[in-house]
Amino acid sequence: MPAYVPPPPRRLLEPHRIFLIALFGAIVFCAVWFLRWDWLEKYQWKLLHGIWETLFLLFSTAGAGFILAVLLGLVQVTGPKPLAMIARGFCTLIRGTPLLLQLWLLYYGLGSVFAQYPEIRHSMFWPYLRQAWPYGFTALMLSFAAYEGEVMRGAFAGVPRGELEAARAFGMSRFTTFRRIWLPRAIYRALPTLSGETVLQLKSTPLVATITVVDVYAIISRVRQDTYLTYEPLLLLALIYMCLTGILVLLFRMLENRIPSRGA
Amino acid sequence: MAASPVFLNLDLLALSPPGWGGVLLAGFAASLQLAVGGFGLGLLIGIGGAFGKLYGGPIVRDLLEVYTTVIRAVPELVLILLLYYAGTDAVNSLLMLVGLPRVDISGLAAGIFVIGVVQGAYSTEVLRGAIKAVPPGQIEAARAYGMSPFKTLHRITLPAMLPYAIPGLSNLWLIATKDTALLAVVGFSELTLVTxxxxxxxxxxxxxxxxxxxxxxxxxxISNRVIGYIERRARRGIAGPM
Incomplete structure (x- = not known):
């Protein structure tokens, strides 16, 4: 076996690529021609609504989770020991168990506990607690926070001390240092993994369909039940998620390019 | 009101039938089998995929690129549904073609297949990176000694890349153990569904x-402990923390 030699830079349209693209086109054509797609018209608005629901869930949980992750990372780096240990334990707990289990624990477990207390049932929160999405939101947010919290811990710890000392030498207060130097530098460092985590989060969102939240996955499940089709809806769903992932990756790449970096 | 007594009723976890402990443990065993099988299959696919990506011809490389990109862009849940149905369908229509009767594919085999295919995409990438990290001189030296490609693989490339691959692979193992829970959605009796x-x-x-x-x-x-031990062992002889 030869040692690894980096391949020469390749053009998009080499002869074998043209052949592969033609083959792929033929497969797509067969899929469109021979499979049944007549249900698409009936469900298109529901599908769009489901995609919107999925995206909303993704961005709201990632946003809230990221704020929590910053806190978790910060506490682990600077916090008093008991707090740091609690934060680390939280991360281990969430990262060590499947998200599906956490979701069902919250929805069925916590939901049934809530239902047993008349105080909660008569409180103003009950109309929300009876629905599924608060549980889905909480589970997804906690999961994102735990995974990203580990990343933020490393990012906070990895900001060069000299930069923080320089900020102090400029007479910045601790909070200003955090706001102007420490947090932005840590986020820059975490950005490449943040994009990966966000894609992972997108891929976790369909789990909420198992607790009756209506996202795009749930719509497709309903199509499957209504039409008795196995493959067509699932293939479309895979395509939708691939497009969403691609868009997310592109967005993050644009964001990363905007951040000034030295060298490389 | 009745919340705490129910929560504390540990008799329900008893191992023999009025308790559900035995059922839970059986589900846990099924989950473990799935995870080990899926991870192992994924590792095999990953080794093949990594070598294909690094040394294969242009068509093999492009096809592998499509495989890893698609698998990593689609949610595991969707892949599991697709592969679970498509995999069993494909085997049965293949059997029909050669004129054999349909078989019922066991949930375990289908589950291992599904998790293996998903893990294969990720481990392809991990192993590709690890193989690239092996200094080319070592592999050239092996060839200069007249080792066959296979011997180079198992004597030089695989052991030398191991320290670079272990962090990624251990992460994949942990993901595999958690991905088994997704098979609850297709009705396989692993721990989460049993629970x-x-x-x-x-x-x-x-x-x-x-x-x-x-x-x-x-x-x-426990996995983390074992991984730490393996990592220390694989790293012996490498100076300093990487």
Missing amino acids: RQAAGATKAYMLFYCAAGVLYLSLTL
Whole structure:
């Protein structure tokens, strides 16, 4: 076996690529021609609504989770020991168990506990607690926070001390240092993994369909039940998620390019 | 009001039938089998995929690129549904073609296949990176000694790349253990689904979900210990922390 030699830079349209693209086109054509797609018209608005629901869930949980992750990372780096240990334990707990289990624990477990207390049932929160999405939101947010919290811990710890000392030498207060130097530098460092985590989060969102939240996955499940089709809806769903992932990756790449970096 | 007594009723976890402990442990064993099988299959696919990506011809490389990109862009849940149905369908239509009767594919085999295919995409990438990290001179030296490609693989490339691959692979193992829970959605009786059934039958939701959580968590923690040991062993002879 030869040692690894980096391949020469390749053009998009080499002869074998043209052949592969033609083959792929033929497969797509067969899929469109021979499979049944007549249900698409009936469900298109529901599908769009489901995609919107999925995206909303993704961005709201990632946003809230990221704020929590910053806190978790910060506490682990600077916090008093008991707090740091609690934060680390939280991360281990969430990262060590499947998200599906956490979701069902919250929805069925916590939901049934809530239902047993008349105080909660008569409180103003009950109309929300009876629905599924608060549980889905909480589970997804906690999961994102735990995974990203580990990343933020490393990012906070990895900001060069000299930069923080320089900020102090400029007479910045601790909070200003955090706001102007420490947090932005840590986020820059975490950005490449943040994009990966966000894609992972997108891929976790369909789990909420198992607790009756209506996202795009749930719509497709309903199509499957209504039409008795196995493959067509699932293939479309895979395509939708691939497009969403691609868009997310592109967005993050644009964001990363905007951040000034030295060298490389 | 009745919340705490139900939560604390540990008799429900007894191993013999009025308790559900035995059922939970059987589900845990099924989860473990799935994870080990899926991870192993994924590793095999990953080794093949990594070598294909590094040394294969242009068509092989492009096809592997499509495989890893698609698998990593689509949610595991969707892939599991697709592969679970498509895989069993494909085997059966293949059998029909050669004129054999349809077979019922066991949930375990289908589950291992599904998790293996998903893991294969990720481990292809991990192993590709690790192989690239092996200094080319070592592989050239092996060739200069006249080793066959296969001997180079198992004597030089695989052992030399191991320290670089272990962090990624251990991460994949942990993901594999957690991905087994997704098979609950297609009705395979692994720990999560069994837990749901137990909880539904007894109404002690919190108790059973927490018990299952403890099982998963202990698996993760024990895995971490073992991984730490393996990592130290694979790194012996490498100076300093990487």
